[in-house]
Amino acid sequence: MEGHNWNIWPLLQWRDLGGALGTGSHSAESKSTGALASLSLSASAPPALRGAHSTICSAHRAVLALHTAMASAPQVALVTGANKGIGFAIVQQLCRQFPGDVVLTARDEARGRAAVQQLQAEGLSPRFHQLDIDDLQSIRVLRDFLRKEYGGLDVLVNNAAIVFKPADPTPLHIQAEVTMKTNFFGTRAVCTELLPLMKAQGRVVNMSSIITLIALKKCSPDLQQKFISKTITEEELVGLMNKFVEDTKKGVQQKEGWPDIQLLPYAVSKMGVTVLSRIHARNLSEQRRGDKILLNACCPGWVRTDIGGPKGIKSPEEGAETPVYLALLPSDAERPHGEFLMEKKVEQWGPLCQLPSWVPF
Ligand code: NAP
DSSP, rough: HHHHHHHHHHHHHHHHHHHHHOOOOHEEEEEEEHHHHOOOOOOOOOOHHHHHHHHHHHHHHHHHHHHHHHHSSSSSHHHHHHHHHHHHHHHHHHHHHSSSEEEEEEEHHHHHHHHHHHHHHHHHOOOOEOOOOTHHHHHHHHHHHHHHHHHEEEEEEEEOOOOOOOOOSSHHHHHHHHHHHIEEEEEEHHHHHHGGEEEEEEEEEEOOOOOHHHHHSSSOOOHHHHHHHHOOHHHHHHEEEEHHHHHHHHTOTTTOOOOTTTTTHHHHHHHHHHHHHHHHHHHHHHHHHHOEEEEEEEEEOOOTTTTTTOOSBOOHHHHHHHHHHHTTTTTOOOOOOOOEEETEEEEEOSTTTTOOOOOOO
């Protein structure tokens, strides 16, 4: 009864294969290997069925390869804008404490490789990958590298940012557009491409700033409500960030309720980063609850770097402490998640928060 043979086996194999695919765990490998071992058709099977059978086998092999790659890939942590300043110090500390590979990224290859060499001279072994967060192509090349070499990402630190100094003569609306492009839209683009790669128990740290709390306090009540809303969507936030840039072009930013403070474009772009972090954390809780990924924003303090200036009260190494703490939260930790932290402590995101005494304005 040859006919019965080719009728029954493919059905069994479909079920086994479906079960293996459905588990989403590494145990799928051994289960599906068993299924693969029994994948055989008798010579009298009809050509259509043989074709389907071959397709299933190919798909099955691809899944096996993916599972094998993910099971054997080392853990990986990545820091953006890490050729200097706090990002460099974060990579340095992760190289000492993170149990896997650490990727130092920089938009300029020569500056990035020089930073890697500096760390190698200290006996550390970061990897290098180019990343310009303003360039979608650059982000996607990095994404493909992470997929291929690691099957995903365990720690992402969104550190890269720019600021126009208070004395900079560049017109405000240009400052607003350029700063928003990197600090908010560049960070968001990295999240769009890399958050789907985050592995279970992954950690995401977004570098924000205390200046976002100062800005929030000084926004109009209407804007405050929007920025502290627990239901604001990413599209609504993008709309607010674009509106800020448009308002500066028309010179109506104060009339429209934006704060009247120094470093205004930097402050509003980072307010976007803080609120984006809350939104992404909420999405992760809804869509990947079982994966226990923790995502937070933080302020490193006032740090002596090109952004912080020479009067900062912390060294870059001290500034790296809170982001590294968040990057290395233990695998069984359930919080903090979706919070804003300073000095490793959660700060209330709202206009009534207390500002530390070192805040210069
Ligand atoms: P920093 O020394 O100026 O470092 C900024 C880094 O971002 C540099 O490596 C820079 O690369 C990189 N970068 C800028 N634009 C980029 C882009 N488009 N793509 C990729 N990398 C880019 O400043 P920092 O003080 O260490 O700042 C680190 C983070 O901490 C920032 O998010 C900042 O907002 C935050 N922060 C700092 C302070 C402080 O007091 N320093 C306070 C609060 C928050 P290049 O060298 O190529 O320019």
